[in-house]
Amino acid sequence: MSRGLLLLLLALVLPGPPVWADQPPDAPAACRVAQHQVENSFKLPQVARAIAAKHLDILVVGAGSSSLPGPDGVKNSYPARLQASLEAALPGVAVKVTTDVKARRTAAEMVEGLPADLAAAKPALVIWQTGTVDAMQSVDPDQFNRALDMGINAARSAGADIVLVNSQYSPRTDSMIALGTYADNMRWVAVQHEIPLFDRFSIMKLWADLGTFDFYAATKKIDMAEKVHDCIGRLLADLVIGATKPEEPPAIGGQ
Amino acid sequence: MDPVPSGRDLRLDLFRGLALWLIFLDHIPSNAVSWITIRNYGFSDATEIFVFISGYTAAFVYGRAMQQHGFIVAAARVLKRAWQIYVAHVFLFAIYLAEIAYVAHSFDNPLYTEEMGVLDFLKNPDVTILEALLLKFKPVNMDVLPLYIVLLLGFAPMLWLLIRAPSIALIASATLYTLMWIFDWNIPAYPSGTWAFNPLAWQLLFVFGAWCALGGAQRLTRWINSPVLVGLAAVYLVFAFCIAMTWYFPWLGVYVPKFVGDAIYPIDKTNLDVLRILHFLSLAVITVYFVPDTWPALRSRVFWPAIVCGQHSLETFCLGVFLSFAGHFVFTEVSNRVIVQVLVSLTGIAIMVATAALLSWYKRVERQGPRPPSVKPGYAGGDV
Numbered sequence: 102m103s104r105g106l107l108l109l110l111l112a113l114v115l116p117g118p119p120v121w122a123d124q125p126p127d128a129p130a131a132c133r134v135a136q137h138q139v140e141n142s143f144k145l146p147q148v149a150r151a152i153a154a155k156h157l158d159i160l161v162v163g164a165g166s167s168s169l170p171g172p173d174g175v176k177n178s179y180p181a182r183l184q185a186s187l188e189a190a191l192p193g194v195a196v197k198v199t200t201d202v203k204a205r206r207t208a209a210e211m212v213e214g215l216p217a218d219l220a221a222a223k224p225a226l227v228i229w230q231t232g233t234v235d236a237m238q239s240v241d242p243d244q245f246n247r248a249l250d251m252g253i254n255a256a257r258s259a260g261a262d263i264v265l266v267n268s269q270y271s272p273r274t275d276s277m278i279a280l281g282t283y284a285d286n287m288r289w290v291a292v293q294h295e296i297p298l299f300d301r302f303s304i305m306k307l308w309a310d311l312g313t314f315d316f317y318a319a320t321k322k323i324d325m326a327e328k329v330h331d332c333i334g335r336l337l338a339d340l341v342i343g344a345t346k347p348e349e350p351p352a353i354g355g356q
Numbered sequence: 357m358d359p360v361p362s363g364r365d366l367r368l369d370l371f372r373g374l375a376l377w378l379i380f381l382d383h384i385p386s387n388a389v390s391w392i393t394i395r396n397y398g399f400s401d402a403t404e405i406f407v408f409i410s411g412y413t414a415a416f417v418y419g420r421a422m423q424q425h426g427f428i429v430a431a432a433r434v435l436k437r438a439w440q441i442y443v444a445h446v447f448l449f450a451i452y453l454a455e456i457a458y459v460a461h462s463f464d465n466p467l468y469t470e471e472m473g474v475l476d477f478l479k480n481p482d483v484t485i486l487e488a489l490l491l492k493f494k495p496v497n498m499d500v501l502p503l504y505i506v507l508l509l510g511f512a513p514m515l516w517l518l519i520r521a522p523s524i525a526l527i528a529s530a531t532l533y534t535l536m537w538i539f540d541w542n543i544p545a546y547p548s549g550t551w552a553f554n555p556l557a558w559q560l561l562f563v564f565g566a567w568c569a570l571g572g573a574q575r576l577t578r579w580i581n582s583p584v585l586v587g588l589a590a591v592y593l594v595f596a597f598c599i600a601m602t603w604y605f606p607w608l609g610v611y612v613p614k615f616v617g618d619a620i621y622p623i624d625k626t627n628l629d630v631l632r633i634l635h636f637l638s639l640a641v642i643t644v645y646f647v648p649d650t651w652p653a654l655r656s657r658v659f660w661p662a663i664v665c666g667q668h669s670l671e672t673f674c675l676g677v678f679l680s681f682a683g684h685f686v687f688t689e690v691s692n693r694v695i696v697q698v699l700v701s702l703t704g705i706a707i708m709v710a711t712a713a714l715l716s717w718y719k720r721v722e723r724q725g726p727r728p729p730s731v732k733p734g735y736a737g738g739d740v
Contacts, residue, residue, distance in 0.1 A: 165470025275385030326467035
């Protein structure tokens with residue numbers, strides 16, 4: 102393969118300015134993100150039903166990157182911000198987000214607690230953040246896939262929709278955590294089960310590329326982390342609401 | 357019988373050199389320049405090229421040794437090479453530890469509490485370093501050399517068989533590959549999981565490279581030059597390119613029929629998925645078709661930088677791994693603006709070329725002999 106061909110391919114891929122998502126006017130500019138990052142072709146029928154019934158319960162299952170440290174950590178982390186965004190966007194609907202978030206858990210470890218969580222929360226939607234700890238411990242990718250399958254099936258058989266959330270973009274630890282396989286597998290598993298994947302990694306990468314946030318920064322201050330979680334919560338809300346709207350153009354496959 | 361061709365095929369050096377550059381670019385995390393590397397446009401990446409050509413050159417070098425000096429001598433030389441690579445790997449691990457320890461010391465951000473946990477291994481260096489020496493603990497991007505070591509450890513008997521019964525050797529390799537897929541064989545890793553590059557899978561490409569070097573390539577010539585095969589290869593590359601585009605533009609995914617997705621995913625790099633092999637073979641077929649080894653440009657200055665890197669592949673590879681750590685360090689501590697990423701990438705390649713050129717020069721000087729004559733009294737300090 103010649104370099105010339107590579108450059109040609111590059112030229113084919115790069116042109117065209119990014120298409121910005123239509124943001125509600127109250128969204129901070131920092132959250133702007135390329136439209137394709139939050140768009141997805143899979144629907145959330147249980148959520149649509151729950152919204153129609155004016156009562157939306159959501160369960161967030163996750164590991165350390167679904168929480169923030171400190172006394173206000175819970176209030177400012179993305180599950181709480183998701184609840185706030187959904188409440189603002191869905192007036193008249195009672196939105197309740199419960200969480201099962203504990204640091205350092207692999208997908209398989211999270212699946213263990215899932216049946217009890219589902220029974221307690223009876224959610225219409227499960228948001229499952231996973232992959233980072235599996236990558237850090239280099240869990241066997243097949244085992245990771247099986248855990249994803251089990252978790253998705255458990256949520257579905259409990260009558261809930263499910264959205265996967267992948268790892269954070271963390272440039273400082275890039276050379277230490279090989280996210281690649283786990284991120285790829287999450288994408289494929291999501292497509293196979295026809296469920297949305299919230300691509301947190303690409304969204305954060307885009308912010309980094311645009312200079313919205315400096316993820317290389319070494320700081321003890323929590324304000325950037327809070328802003329990031331706020332944006333994640335808003336974008337997750339966008340995804341959830343987008344996936345309950347009826348198809349606008351006739352869908353090409355993807356059902 | 358003499359199946360080992362004598363002349364050196366510069367295309368091997370050229371493409372191995374290019375593969376080394378691509379591996380370097382891919383190994384710098386968050387590097388914008390890695391957009392140009394082939395892994396973004398299809399299923400296979402530079403690793404396949406590197407492993408195949410390494411198998412080819414290993415057979416080329418040690419095959420001749422085995423025919424001229426016998427099994428024992430050749431096997432001893434293969435093992436010596438494996439030992440050299442092991443030493444190189446441990447050296448790189450030491451550099452990696454230095455980088456990690458620095459990052460652990462300087463990095464703090466409440467957003468990444470979880471991710472920082474990856475540095476916990478520094479708390480028990482006794483286990484970690486031992487596991488690293490046993491090749492069970494392998495940091496990110498340090499998987500290729502351990503793979504190479506294991507492949508060389510098993511290479512001498514395989515080479516013996518390849519020289520005597522090339523077809524049987526190739527079938528044996530493919531059988532091992534198949535059994536690996538059926539029974540899920542792999543080597544365990546630390547702290548959990550298995551090797552990221554399964555040697556039982558990747559040996560197939562290495563042995564296939566060796567088989568080609570020992571006369572297989574000539575046997576395939578008629579096939580490779582058939583327009584039908586070239587056409588099929590081109591179609592497959594286009595297919596892989598289209599699939600690859602859906603990774604970056606998920607909205608394109610709706611155009612991929614479900615049965616195609618079900619059939620191809622997941623594309624397993626650890627176990628060298630068949631789709632990856634086919635992608636590499638397609639690239640190889642197209643390359644061999646359009647770049648004959650008599651192509652005069654191969655001897656021109658344009659390709660010299662890549663060729664010289666390919667001729668010193670172990671050193672260049674190790675240097676590339678080191679430079680990718682250094683590049684990441686620059687992004688972290690200085691700047692990660694795109695212009696810096698481009699500069700770091702170009703500088704890295706320039707350093708690789710300069711070092712390879714220096715190594716060539718050393719080799720030439722050492723070969724040129726005669727060694728400086730022992731200085732006689734009276735001539736010392738000579739007349740210059």
